Amino acid sequence: xxxxxxxxxxxxxxxxxxxxxxxxxxxxxxxxxxxxxxxxxxxxxxxxxxxxxxxxxxxxxxxxxxxxxxxxxxxxxxxxxxxxxxxxxxxxxxxxxxxxxxxxxxxxxxxxxxxxxxxxxxxxxxxxxxxxxxxxxxxxxxxxxxxxxxxxxxxxxxxxxxxxxxxxxxxxxxxxxxxxxxxxxxxxxxxxxxxxxxxxxxxxxxxxxxxxxxxxxxxxxxxxxxxxxxxxxxxxxxxxxxxxxxxxxxxxxxxxxxxxxxxxxxxxxxxxxxxxxxxxxxxxxxxxxxxxxxxxxxxxxxxxxxxxxx
Amino acid sequence: xxxxxxxxxxxxxxxxxxxxxxxxxxxxxxxxxxxxxxxxxxxxxxxxxxxxxxxxxxxxxxxxxxxxxxxxxxxxxxxxxxxxxxxxxxxxxxxxxxxxxxxxxxxxxxxxxxxxxxxxxxxxxxxxxxxxxxxxxxxxxxxxxxxxxxxxxxxxxxxxxxxxxxxxxxxxxxxxxxxxxxxxxxxxxxxxxxxxxxxxxxxxxxxxxxxxxxxxxxxxxxxxxxxxxxxxxxxxxxxxxxxxxxxxxxxxxxxxxxxxxxxxxxxxxxxxxxxxxxxxxxxxxxxxxxxxxxxxxxxxxxxxxxxxxx
Amino acid sequence: xxxxxxxxxxxxxxxxxxxxxxxxxxxxxxxxxxxxxxxxxxxxxxxxxxxxxxxxxxxxxxxxxxxxxxxxxxxxxxxxxxxxxxxxxxxxxxxxxxxxxxxxxxxxxxxxxxxxxxxxxxxxxxxxxxxxxxxxxxxxxxxxxxxxxxxxxxxxxxxxxxxxxxxxxxxxxxxxxxxxxxxxxxxxxxxxxxxxxxxxxxxxxxxxxxxxxxxxxxxxxxxxxxxxxxxxxxxxxxxxxxxxxxxxxxxxxxxxxxxxxxxxxxxxxxxxxxxxxxxxxxxxxxxxxxxxxxxxxxxxxxxxxxxxxx
Numbered sequence: 001x002x003x004x005x006x007x008x009x010x011x012x013x014x015x016x017x018x019x020x021x022x023x024x025x026x027x028x029x030x031x032x033x034x035x036x037x038x039x040x041x042x043x044x045x046x047x048x049x050x051x052x053x054x055x056x057x058x059x060x061x062x063x064x065x066x067x068x069x070x071x072x073x074x075x076x077x078x079x080x081x082x083x084x085x086x087x088x089x090x091x092x093x094x095x096x097x098x099x100x101x102x103x104x105x106x107x108x109x110x111x112x113x114x115x116x117x118x119x120x121x122x123x124x125x126x127x128x129x130x131x132x133x134x135x136x137x138x139x140x141x142x143x144x145x146x147x148x149x150x151x152x153x154x155x156x157x158x159x160x161x162x163x164x165x166x167x168x169x170x171x172x173x174x175x176x177x178x179x180x181x182x183x184x185x186x187x188x189x190x191x192x193x194x195x196x197x198x199x200x201x202x203x204x205x206x207x208x209x210x211x212x213x214x215x216x217x218x219x220x221x222x223x224x225x226x227x228x229x230x231x232x233x234x235x236x237x238x239x240x241x242x243x244x245x246x247x248x249x250x251x252x253x254x255x256x257x258x259x260x261x262x263x264x265x266x267x268x269x270x271x272x273x274x275x276x277x278x279x280x281x282x283x284x285x286x287x288x289x290x291x292x293x294x295x296x297x298x299x300x301x302x303x304x305x306x307x308x309x310x
Numbered sequence: 311x312x313x314x315x316x317x318x319x320x321x322x323x324x325x326x327x328x329x330x331x332x333x334x335x336x337x338x339x340x341x342x343x344x345x346x347x348x349x350x351x352x353x354x355x356x357x358x359x360x361x362x363x364x365x366x367x368x369x370x371x372x373x374x375x376x377x378x379x380x381x382x383x384x385x386x387x388x389x390x391x392x393x394x395x396x397x398x399x400x401x402x403x404x405x406x407x408x409x410x411x412x413x414x415x416x417x418x419x420x421x422x423x424x425x426x427x428x429x430x431x432x433x434x435x436x437x438x439x440x441x442x443x444x445x446x447x448x449x450x451x452x453x454x455x456x457x458x459x460x461x462x463x464x465x466x467x468x469x470x471x472x473x474x475x476x477x478x479x480x481x482x483x484x485x486x487x488x489x490x491x492x493x494x495x496x497x498x499x500x501x502x503x504x505x506x507x508x509x510x511x512x513x514x515x516x517x518x519x520x521x522x523x524x525x526x527x528x529x530x531x532x533x534x535x536x537x538x539x540x541x542x543x544x545x546x547x548x549x550x551x552x553x554x555x556x557x558x559x560x561x562x563x564x565x566x567x568x569x570x571x572x573x574x575x576x577x578x579x580x581x582x583x584x585x586x587x588x589x590x591x592x593x594x595x596x597x598x599x600x601x602x603x604x605x606x607x608x609x610x611x612x613x614x615x616x617x618x619x620x
Numbered sequence: 621x622x623x624x625x626x627x628x629x630x631x632x633x634x635x636x637x638x639x640x641x642x643x644x645x646x647x648x649x650x651x652x653x654x655x656x657x658x659x660x661x662x663x664x665x666x667x668x669x670x671x672x673x674x675x676x677x678x679x680x681x682x683x684x685x686x687x688x689x690x691x692x693x694x695x696x697x698x699x700x701x702x703x704x705x706x707x708x709x710x711x712x713x714x715x716x717x718x719x720x721x722x723x724x725x726x727x728x729x730x731x732x733x734x735x736x737x738x739x740x741x742x743x744x745x746x747x748x749x750x751x752x753x754x755x756x757x758x759x760x761x762x763x764x765x766x767x768x769x770x771x772x773x774x775x776x777x778x779x780x781x782x783x784x785x786x787x788x789x790x791x792x793x794x795x796x797x798x799x800x801x802x803x804x805x806x807x808x809x810x811x812x813x814x815x816x817x818x819x820x821x822x823x824x825x826x827x828x829x830x831x832x833x834x835x836x837x838x839x840x841x842x843x844x845x846x847x848x849x850x851x852x853x854x855x856x857x858x859x860x861x862x863x864x865x866x867x868x869x870x871x872x873x874x875x876x877x878x879x880x881x882x883x884x885x886x887x888x889x890x891x892x893x894x895x896x897x898x899x900x901x902x903x904x905x906x907x908x909x910x911x912x913x914x915x916x917x918x919x920x921x922x923x924x925x926x927x928x929x930x
Contacts (some may be wrong), residue, residue, distance in 0.1 A: 036353050036354075037353040039353075043656050043657040043659075043687075043689075044656075045683055045687070047679065055385045055387060055388060056403075056406060059357065059383050059384075059385070059407065059410050060410055062410075063383055063410035066355050066381040066383065067353075067355070069353075071686040072383070073679050073683055073686065074679075075675045075678075075679070075696070076385070076387060077673055077675060077696060078675060086890045086892060087850075087890065087892030087893065088889070088890035088891065088892065092889065092890060092891065093676075093890075095908050095911075096676060096889065096908070096911045096912075097676075097679065099908075099911060099912035099915060100679050100680055100683035100915060101683060230397075269398070269402065269406065270396045270397065270398035270402060270403075271397075271398065272396060272397030272398065273397065288405050288406070288409075291405075291406045291409060292406075292409035294409075295409055346663050346664075347663040349663075365698060366713075366717075368695075369667065369693050369694075369695070369717065369720050370720055372693040372720075373665055373693055376691040376693065377663075377665070379663075382693070386695070386697060540706070579712065579716065580706045580707065580712060580713075581707075581708065581712065582706060582707030582708065583707065598716070598719075601715075601716045602716075602719035604719075605719055605720060
């Protein structure tokens, strides 16, 4: 790995100073988009190399590149490269793709694959999700949204709700929040998908306060952020158990009525019933604003990777 | 739905004045393409959101956007977004995609989906086919071709041939032709795929003359346009019945010899035997010219949607 | 076929003078890329029409087009057009796509399909592989790499190793090498995948010396180039035989120690074990440089097809 390259591999690589620089750069990208984009990346090529389809994430990155005047090549069928087909290693694939592009955005099914890619290439790699591992640009847009909505992250009370075991976004967001002062996190999950021990150890090591609970109603009135997640059906031993768990934490008008007037509801999306549509019209429903923030964060990251950030 | 947005949702939204404006704009786009394209949409992004593959239609739209200098992101795997995978509604998908692009071209399997999309977005939506519903840009290019080939639509005799029940292009084209004077339509179909009652009621309401018949040979000598369509195998109860129906209306040299010297043959394509290849060399074979006209119509529509039409 | 169009259909179309022009143009493209690309193809559209997925080849062409400022539309699902789905002929598909683009890069499963495409279109066609037929741009990049690494092709000794029966790259490369003086080729293959008689007849007709052998070790010390290929598992009657054959010709540190200091190892990639990873660090391992050369060759070919080569 070229040590001078700026890769985006995992949430833990960002300290507070770097987050603040990125948030400032993302804020400027909002102005760039409002002005119709610019051409600072004209002639540069981004490859979106997706070994599994994630159309939303891919389109967000591609839009970001185009808004800065760059070009995009890519595939959602990158498994065509894989050992399943012709026996090629990920490393060989990356070595070759590196000759075609100036930055690689990669999504893969295996933990650690982004780091393996970065180790053999001369171009920056952005991790767009590596299996059950990391999805750092999602965590960045989550943190950016919180910071933008409140003007700060220090001192906030944040409830993370739903599948906290397999949902990688809550892990990555937790690591990022650990950079801030006086944050309080409530981990609210069904019995069988609670926050893992390694995340708790990390938060302990950073001195971050958190509490595990099953009672969303009890904390709804005191938190600033409810970060809802999708309960993934396939994780549960039976449909009955799944429905019990998923039905347990619904954000609806009733729950909204318990929340503070200044609080917000976030969700990495897509949702599948865990936020009722009646919530959408409430100004506290920030999840679509959150999704749109992904564009600005990704513009800032791509610009940084390609050395054209301000 | 933002009432000021110009969406392209269905054939009935176009009155004669609007059609004439669009045809004039399309005519100008022919000059733009001949001159190598222009850059009026530089910096603008189109999303092609195809929930079912329709490569030809998608490429036509993408070419149109590029000829005007714009950028394209998109997918033919949009079903990845769908409830089948993660339970997301079309509305949520559109809300998010709207943050990535300036215009959305959507193809979907369900009738009415384009209207549902338009209802929740702040960017223009172009319907590129919604199941058995509408495919307005195909109807526009059909009408544009007729107008271009004859210099008018008023007073023309048009035979629509083949599967008139399920073929949505003949419905949409009928609605569009209803804006013109003294048009006469012959609906020529096998017994089990005749023109539906609701289309006839619409034409009746507009005072358009039409005749249903099974005898293509009888009208071939008097019409200006033979609009042939593909008989879709999957609609028929048995292969035998399908072959009887599909074999019934073949445009070949023999039929061509009955047609007027100034008449033309159209087909939305792809064809599967219902126009013999021997017809291709005849100047009355206008179906490839028709396909190419789709580019100009789509350039005109995209420009209009993005407010840069002349 | 428009005789004035410059199509890229097969290896045999290139004589020595044309190869030298292309190599010179490719060499200039290296400078263009080093300078960040240029805009000579701004406004031009390339369609990548892939009837079977070949992500690497497609991305290489798309990168080439973008480096020259052009736009790209395309599909890896072109089989959606095919008779399997709606009964459309390749010729009809090409006639329509020709209206959307300035150059077509096509990959297809059937021998001769590129020629069929070129016969019905008014835009240049580049064959990116037609089944077991030709893959001329691979052969061009192979020959370009040899010429670049040695400063010449005349007089070189080249061993082609592996599946010489089904591997189309060794056929196309043989045809191209037949343009040069004093070339000596060693065809080294397992019993059941030896070089076909028609290739040998062609080389005989051109007066090219070659030798068929099973003993790579015996010639390794005297050749300038070892062109290794992948042994394709599916060609063999049993896994046991496949493993015997594939295990027979491994390029590893031991074989490298027998080779001349100035020799190089090439491979069209992907590899699947037939070149050990320990070889990668040796300066004679030229296969990644070879892969990157594909970009320059394709830039030169696209520029030539579109009439903007110097």
